[in-house]
Amino acid sequence: MxxxxxxxxxxxxxxxxxxxxxxxxxxxxxxxxxxxxxxxxxxxxxxxxxxxxxxxxxxxxxxxxxxxxxxxxxxxxxxxxxxxxxxADRNASRRPRKVKACVVEMPDFKYCSKPLEAGLFEKTEIPERCDCCGKGTNLIYSGPFYSEEDVDVLCPKCIASGKAAKKFDGKFVDDTVLSSAIPQEYKKELCCRTPSYSGWQQELWPDHCGDFCEFVAYVGWKEIKEMGLEDSISFAPESEGYSEHKEDIVREGSCQGYLFRCLNCKKYILHVDCD
Ligand SMILES: [Zn+2]
Ligand SMILES: [Zn+2]
Incomplete structure (x- = not known):
């Protein structure tokens, strides 16, 4: 046909x-x-x-x-x-609101040094209006944001400054799943000022050497091997079971890996979940 x-x-x-x-x-x-x-x-x-x-x-x-x-x-x-x-139509995607051409610079995030490469933002040709600051942005956050409010578009600046978390009383990472051994100020940095990744399940955030790791990329075992990390990587404690099924871990697959790196000792840590 x-x-x-x-x-x-x-x-x-x-x-x-x-x-x-x-x-x-x-x-x-x-x-x-x-x-x-x-x-x-x-x-x-x-x-x-x-x-x-x-x-x-x-x-x-x-x-x-x-x-x-x-x-x-x-x-x-x-x-x-x-x-x-x-x-009904409660979850309907909002029609993108166009704004004048603009180019937004990516700010620094402690727990993700390359957020665009890591896939936490989408770079768009047509800029959209940030729901928080009202300004145009060509970098649009694509990860989760836990808030009662209906927030669709966030620019990286409003995440980095903590403005979005404050204005919408929201969090990028659910703090109830984080290790209790990590200081409160680091938790605040992670939950209120860090773009997060989208997992199939509740997004966990590994820690190492007394601090949270940085998010590096969505990966499968193929990418891990390409990066030459197959012998040095550790599985996060919650993902230990997947170390027996490495080949099943596929980027954008129904069993996906999330690659992190310790900010202190630079060790790579893999978290895995399934749909
Ligand atoms: Zn903004
Ligand atoms: Zn470490």
């Missing part, structure tokens, strides 16, 4: 980095909503809105074309309806 231009754009968008993908899906939806639609285009629209977790729209568009005697359609319709009833 020949893939339509719009379907191809949807497929291409799904391969883009997160922020770019959301922007592209919204722009695709805008175009499709403005034209006379074929059945296929209604289906693309519903897929776009499912991905954006905009279930009311996804349901409306899918209902226009779903065939009641088609098992796949019926299943999908049930899926959308179920999510609509559970979440």
């Amino acid at each position: 020949k893939v339509s231009v719009y379907r191809q754009r949807y497929i291409d968008a799904m391969k883009m980095p997160e922020r770019k993908k959301i922007a592209e899906l919204y722009s695709l939806a805008d175009e499709l909503e403005a034209i006379e639609k074929t059945e296929e285009e209604y289906r693309i629209l519903s897929d776009v809105f499912i991905h954006l977790e905009y279930y009311s729209k996804a349901y409306n568009y899918f209902s226009m074309v779903a065939k009641s005697d088609d098992v796949k359609d019926a299943k999908k319709k049930y899926y959308i309806k179920d999510h609509l009833e559970m979440y």
Whole structure:
């Protein structure tokens, strides 16, 4: 079957980095909503809105074309309806708010010396407005932020200064999972002023030589070998079990590694979790 231009754009968008993908899906939806639609285009629209977790729209568009005697359609319709009833549009991705061109410098973080390379920020072509300071940023935080508030875009400066944690009463790392042996001031630095990584499970943060380690990268065992670390690396205590299944650890896989390094003795430490 020949893939339509719009379907191809949807497929291409799904391969883009997160922020770019959301922007592209919204722009695709805008175009499709403005034209006379074929059945296929209604289906693309519903897929776009499912991905954006905009279930009311996804349901409306899918209902226009779903065939009641088609098992796949019926299943999908049930899926959308179920999510609509559970979440409505509460988790819908926000449409990126464009601002004037700007280039933001990456500040220094004690527990992550190369945050962009480590994948904790996405560098975007189109800058967006930081929810905290209101200024444009082309570096957008992509890790977790635990807050009651709905925070979508954070610039690195508002993380480094502690402004975002204070303003939204939030934390980047949950302090309840941290070692009690580490001084409180270090914990505060980590939880309130450090960009964190996204784990499959609760993000743990290893410590060594009396301080937290720095986050280096998302890795699989392949990357560990490429870096020549396979003989010198230690597994974090919680991840010890994975040392028997090294080859199963795959970057961006369902069993993923998180590489850390001790700030003092420079030893590499690997934390692993699964979906
Ligand atoms: Zn900001
Ligand atoms: Zn150490």
